[in-house]
Amino acid sequence: MAALAGIPAGALIGSTVAVVAVATTGQRVGLPSGLRDLAFASIGVSLGSGIDDRIFDQVEVWAVSLAILVASLIATIGLGRLILTKTFGLDSQTATLASSPGTMSNAIAIAAEGHGDATTVMFLQLMRLLILVISVPPLAYVLEGSATGEAVAGDTMPILVLAVLVGLSAGLGLLGARRGLPAACLLAGMIVSAFAHATGLVHGTSPSWLLFAAFAITGAVLSSRLSRVTAAQVKHKLQAGVSVVATALVLSLVFAWIAQRATGLPFAQVWIAYAPGGVEAMAAIGLSLGYDPAYVAVHHFARILALVVIVPIALRL
Template sequence: MNGMDWRRMVIALAAGLGGAAVAQLLGLAAAALIGSALAVTIVALLGLKPDIPNPLRNVAFCVISVSLGSGVTPDILAEISHWPLSILLLAVTVLVVMIVCGLILRLMFGADATTAALATSPGALSYTLALAADRNADLRFVMLLQSLRLFLITVLLPPMIGFANGGVGAGPAADVPHLHIGEVAVLLAVTYGLGMILTRLRFPAPYILAGLAVSGIAHATGIVAGRPADMVLFFGFSVTGAVIGARFTGFTLSEIKRLALAGFVSTAVAVAVSVAGAFAASGLLDLPFGQVWVSYAPGGVEGMTTMALALGYDPVYVATHHVFRILFLIGILPVMVGLFAAVGRKSGKT
């Protein structure tokens, strides 16, 4: 890592931890995640180029995923029996989001068919950008709209859930014990190692899956019981928020102003569709609406599972749905891009 990289990392960490601390003092829901994302986004738009290096990012994801694994209980098998229908409804929701938002971007904002399809993909960002480069889509349009969607959902979802719950937001369970520092160190080390292996095997969200497996098995078998200390979680939330905010590095204010309306409109429609899907699943399966909404929200798997943990929802349920969404998108995105392109050719647009 060169000197400039160190400077950018220090800027990102200073802004992220500072913003997280302020949000925590203000008593916001998912405070560390939201505060860090906001602060680092501001710093990025000021041109200071914050950056979180991949090893540090992966450590933070390990902290989050080890904490997610503490949600594994002996009742997990009975709970999983409700999930197939919930996952099916999620798949339908994803398809509706892509079709409706893609049409909006094409008809209202003049995006070409391929760019519209990829800009509305609710997740799988790395894969989406690879497809965008391969299919000659407008890469900056796709990246900026994806970043705006993730930022808006990360910042606005917790207060919206609190409003939907009558002003009462969920909170992390207070009765979960803390792991000893040695237990945390071993779990994180094993998770990081497995995450590296899964990365080489091209698994989606490898460090989240690794932590769920390692920590989940350790909790299910009674080897450990509890989650990392609050300060460790604060670090994980803050760095994850900084990763979200740092995505705005390299964009100018004029670019953001030009595409902001497209980002706001497409995100609002995507959220509305996810609300409808979550409402249906919640009613059919008798599950907490907020928990299903976080699971259906078109955000990144790391950000949404972090939010589930911060809000006190079943982390295994949420993580399972977001990992499925990534796998579903990997399979369906090329098909959707082809369909959009075919429709565009028939209508005289590309």
């Protein structure tokens, strides 16, 4: 319904809102992990299909953009921690983990090991994901409109070839997940597909029906996590959650503007790459709006790597 109404990333937003509505009634919601992994692998394959040898012509520009991204992560964690400790009375470790703009599972795992309050970290991180999935697509569209759609245009891959790529990506992703690699199925899909397209083994993009289904499943996966949140948590932490998300959102816009001025890339494309959401959701949003899938995906995976280093350092300060 959201897609028919012309809402940007309608499949992602529609499924998110629908599952949240069910979760708020107290019903247990969830999806089989295998279905989730196939959806993430499918999005990764679609992202990889947009990568070719032209990527090397943009290395210098992307390096500038990635450096500014790292600066934005440090600023987001620092300001978010300041707000949560001074205004809402959270301890510094809980505030640091709750302010981390990405790698939610990693932040919760660190909290569960005794660094801060794991329940508060989970709730504030879930709020960040939910608000951003719903707000980023329409805001990006208002700021600059959608791109040309080149990322999803052109001939589609044969079904058999597509099935092999998705299956291989899901298998490799499961191996990576067992070793603690974040967003493993998405990363595996992107690498497998990029290699196959760059070497000329495979041509074409993923069919639109597969992307629609993958986006819908991704939204459902993200919002189904809200079934773990109680009404008492919402009551006590809602204002803190909104404050930290708003801070991260504003900082991402500011740093995206700086990067746009430095690189000349489309502002909305840069902002989606900088938006402090989950890699699966933000990559899906960039793909659905037609922005350069390689640029968006590379920046969000760089975010994961940077946060793995930055967050432990911030916890020690």
